[in-house]
Amino acid sequence: MSPDLTGVSSPLAGHFAPSTLRYRDGHIGLVELGEGPTVGYLHGMLGNPGVHAVLDELAAAPNRVVAPSLPGFTGSSEADGLRNLHDWVVATSEVVDLAGLTGAPLVASSVGAMLALELAAIRPEAFGPMVLVAPFGLWDDDDPVADPFGTTLSVQRAMLTEDVSASAAFFDDPADLPADMVVEHGVHRYLTRTAAAQLIWPLPEWGLAARLHRVTNPVTLVHGAKDRIIPASYLGRWAEALPNVVGTHLVDDAGHQVDFDQPAGVARIAAAAFA
Known part of the structure; x- marks a missing residue:
């Protein structure tokens, strides 16, 4: 069944999601672009700001990219x-389900990658193969994950991407x-961070570690070598914990949101994983 698009453009069209889907008593934003096999994108902490190069790169494969x-979030x-x-x-x-992504390959980042893993553990048919960028969900007392919220907005921005200009669509007003x-725009930014x-x-x-044995989807892991939130050592921890890892990639010159720092690189990894 096709998604129930309202056809209502966002007042921030061109900067935020151009379409919406009815969801419960409200709506969710939806970005859809390109033609070809459907590939889903589940965002991280920065949501789906309108200028989002990784979506363009994924669509160029070519793919039909659907990003709820x-x-x-935004x-x-x-x-x-x-x-x-x-x-x-x-x-x-x-x-x-609303976005029509059930069973499709998925690129998911950060908090979105964590939720994708939680869902795959109880509903394996929800996704096809997954490319996961720096998922949250594991913890090591000897190598802890940093708190991106116990600091200023400017420091949080530097923690999210190695190149602060890569997150301009979220943090800067056009x-x-x-x-x-x-x-x-400021309200969207506040709600997304909340x-x-x-x-x-x-x-x-x-407690995700106790459920990871149920994730049977093929998983490709991506991590930024300069991630200041989740240490790069977690790439190995995820590879050991997941039962069906088909590839791991440590990306130079990238922070936590590799999909913002190195969108073309993430798209190439996804193209190989979904081939």
Whole structure:
């Protein structure tokens, strides 16, 4: 069944998701571009800002790229009623179905990669092969994950991408944005950070390690060599914990959100994984 598109453009069209899907009592944002086999993209902490090079790179493969925004993130209604991890996993399952991504290959980043793993552990048919960029969900007391929320916005920005300009679509107000939309851009930014914090603060460890043996999907792991949130050593931890890892990639000159720092590289990895 095709997704139920409302056809309503976002007031930030060109900067945020151009379409919406009805979801519960609100909506979720949806970016869809390109033609070819369907590939899903599940965003990380930065959501789906309008200028998002990895989506263009994935579409150039060529693919039909479908990138929904989770509740509370850019372009979607607030995450009302999502009280715990179980609620978030159920919401992710609904979003995947609404966006028409059930069974499709998936690129997922950061908090989105964590939720994709949680869903795959209980619903393996939700995805095909997965490319996961720096997932949250594991914890080592001797090599802890950093807290990106116990700091200033500028420091958080430096923690998310090695090249701070790579996250400009999220953190900076476009020069041509009307004054009233600047306020809305700020609201989206605040809500996105709040939704991400619900998932990983104060400790991004929900017992996922005990469920990973159920993830049977082929998984390709990607991690930034300069990740200041999740140490690069976690690439090996994930590779040991997951039962069906088909490739690992440590990407130079990339921070936590490799999909923003090195979008062409992530697209090449995805093309090989989904071939």
